[in-house]
Amino acid sequence: MIIDKDTLEKMAHLSRLDLDKDKEEKMLKSMNDIVEWVAKLEEVDTDGVEPLTHMTGEQSVWREDNAAKTLSHEDALKNAPKKDADFFRVPKVLE
Secondary structure: OOOOHHHHHHHHHHOOOOOOHHHHHHHHHHHHHHHHHHHHHHOOOOOOOOOOOOOOOOOOOOOOOOOOOOOOHHHHHHOOOOEEOOEEOOOOOOO
16 A cells, blocks of 8 residues: 555545645655555564563552542541632632
């Protein structure tokens, strides 16, 4: 597969990119280089190779996720600079 100028313009339109005419040739070369590289990967014999889900054989060392009440509602609000009954007060971000 070779990416031509029409294909590049169509992809630019679909992705809402405004390509400069002077950089079009560089982009075409880069994209065709990527396509050629992927085509080379397709030549690799992978028969009998198990797919990887992780790059290493290490196991997860995460702890069990047990729900526990670690901080009461009152304690959470105790050091808040501004609070309103049961909630934190923060500056308005959106108008």
